[in-house]
Amino acid sequence: MLNMNNISRIYRSDTIQTHALRDFNLQVKAGEFVAVTGPSGSGKSTFLNVAGLLDSFDQGSYQLDGVSIQGLHDDELSRLRNEKIGFIFQNYNLIPDFNLFDNIDMPLRYRGFNATERKRRISHALEQVGLASRQNYLPSQLSGGQQQRVAIARALAGEPKILLADEPTGNLDSLMARQVMELLHTLNEAGSTIIMVTHDPDQARSISRNIQVIDGQITDHSVYAPINNNAPIAVKA
Numbered sequence: 001m002l003n004m005n006n007i008s009r010i011y012r013s014d015t016i017q018t019h020a021l022r023d024f025n026l027q028v029k030a031g032e033f034v035a036v037t038g039p040s041g042s043g044k045s046t047f048l049n050v051a052g053l054l055d056s057f058d059q060g061s062y063q064l065d066g067v068s069i070q071g072l073h074d075d076e077l078s079r080l081r082n083e084k085i086g087f088i089f090q091n092y093n094l095i096p097d098f099n100l101f102d103n104i105d106m107p108l109r110y111r112g113f114n115a116t117e118r119k120r121r122i123s124h125a126l127e128q129v130g131l132a133s134r135q136n137y138l139p140s141q142l143s144g145g146q147q148q149r150v151a152i153a154r155a156l157a158g159e160p161k162i163l164l165a166d167e168p169t170g171n172l173d174s175l176m177a178r179q180v181m182e183l184l185h186t187l188n189e190a191g192s193t194i195i196m197v198t199h200d201p202d203q204a205r206s207i208s209r210n211i212q213v214i215d216g217q218i219t220d221h222s223v224y225a226p227i228n229n230n231a232p233i234a235v236k237a
Ligand SMILES: Nc1ncnc2c1ncn2[C@@H]1O[C@H](COP(=O)(O)OP(=O)(O)OP(=O)(O)O)[C@@H](O)[C@H]1O
Pocket: 011, 012, 018, 019, 020, 038, 039, 040, 041, 042, 043, 044, 045, 046, 047
């Protein structure tokens, strides 16, 4: 599904170069759930941005769902991004004046789906996140956890090949965070491929595969026993 080999991403300014990713190698198979951990500034967001085709890279090769990314033009990258990737951000990124239906509808309109197909996708996605009865609500009428579930529904409605989540529970209290994590696990059990950056060690432990990023490289690559197990069985991969 995702195949990165020797990826480097260097940010350059007049005076300094920052090697945000260096010789970064990662393969993720369809159906995996991967937690990405590591200290602040280690390159986690840069990795997600490169993986999500939001940022370019300087060296290496990257195939997403069998498509080589190198050399693609911006319009091809946008099309691939819209088709294959669902993003979930810490701050939800919902449009406050749009109700839930219209928030989920907007990227589908952009992709040119007809009204019947859009309605089908929106209804199904809202059902998946347990908010089918609230499609006319505004984001401000929902809790933070519910807003994040809408953001997840928006990502799911695109029927992406992979979900990329950057600290999706970072703004939530522990109960709501747990509900969002349960939803992500349920989606993964139903077949979704998910890569999630988290600072929360308990969350990471609930996820079957963990990678740790330090100084732009993967330094630890552990596979844990699945969810709801506080005593991980670490197997070095
Ligand atoms: N647009 C940019 N221009 C210059 N340097 C950048 C840019 N974005 C990130 N960096 C640098 O690249 C390195 C990796 O940053 P990145 O945001 O990927 O880390 P992170 O692990 O996601 O951090 P955090 O956990 O704090 O979000 C850092 O040294 C950061 O300062």
